[in-house]
Amino acid sequence: MSHLTEASIIDAVLNRYNRDLIYTKIGSLLIAVNPYKEIPSLYTEEAVEAFFDPSNKSPHIYGIAAQAYNLLRKDHISHSILVTGESGSGKTETTKCIVQFLAQISSRGGSQVIEQQIINANPILESFGNAKTVMNDNSSRFGKFISANFDSDGNITGAKIDTYLLEKSRVVQMQGGERSYHIFYQLLAGATPEDRERYHLHPASSYRYLNQGGTLDLPAVDDAQNYHNTKRSMQILGLSNEEMHQIMAVLSAILHLGNIVCDPSTEQAQQ
DSSP states (O other): OOOOHHHHHHHHHHHHHTOOEEEEETTTEEEEEOSSSSTTTTSSSHHHHHHTTTTTOOOOOOHHHHHHHHHHHHHHHHOOOOOOOTSSSSSSHHHHHHHHHHHHHHHSSSSOOOHHHHHHHHHHHHHHHHEOOOOOTEEEEEEEEEEEEHHHHHHEEEEEEEEEOOOOGGTOOOOOOSSHHHHHHHHHHHOOOOHHHHTTOOOOOOHHHHHHTTTOOOOOOOOOHHHHHHHHHHHHOOOOHHHHHHHHHHHHHHHHHHTTOOOOTTTHHHH
């Protein structure tokens, strides 16, 4: 661009967006516009490998991740990537892309166990921390800071995820057209007959904490499959069957507590 103004930036971003080029780079900043559709060629294995080459300067979230990784190895100091935007802008998906790229570029040099654990932390975070809102079917209702540690060879040695500002009130109340956290609907849709009896589960429509939003199902979202994905991720992260049982029992207990009605007119309630 010969003249960098707000109007020229918006025009450039729009022109690229209309050609399914959702990324536009301005200096060290990357602008991403949520396409609200699948673009098959955008996140393929070939796309990941293309950014293993440091000379690739194409605007892409993999390019930002690659730049941070290469500078980390070159300077031997920490680097950060800040993902920000409005609700529904694609922050959750962008973060997943960054984590997946770093895990793949790191796993070239050795064991993939830690990398797989880092990648599989995300389905758990989404299940327990994301929900449908009027703006976004998969809105993160919390903030997170992911810190990944690398050794001198560029391999991931560990990671830590700090979460904060979880919208706890959503468990008991939400607006019309919204849902509570995904994990409740996943449990009710994906539990086996044995687990349904074990946890005394009923249809989602029978729970006050879930039916008040008026939305129980999401188009193109398979809650049952996502439940199995979440449990598989828990296993990869090392949770035992007993630990998973305790988690699901607590979820069931929360739903049943929501159906308890206290009558303030009774003598015991007044006391």
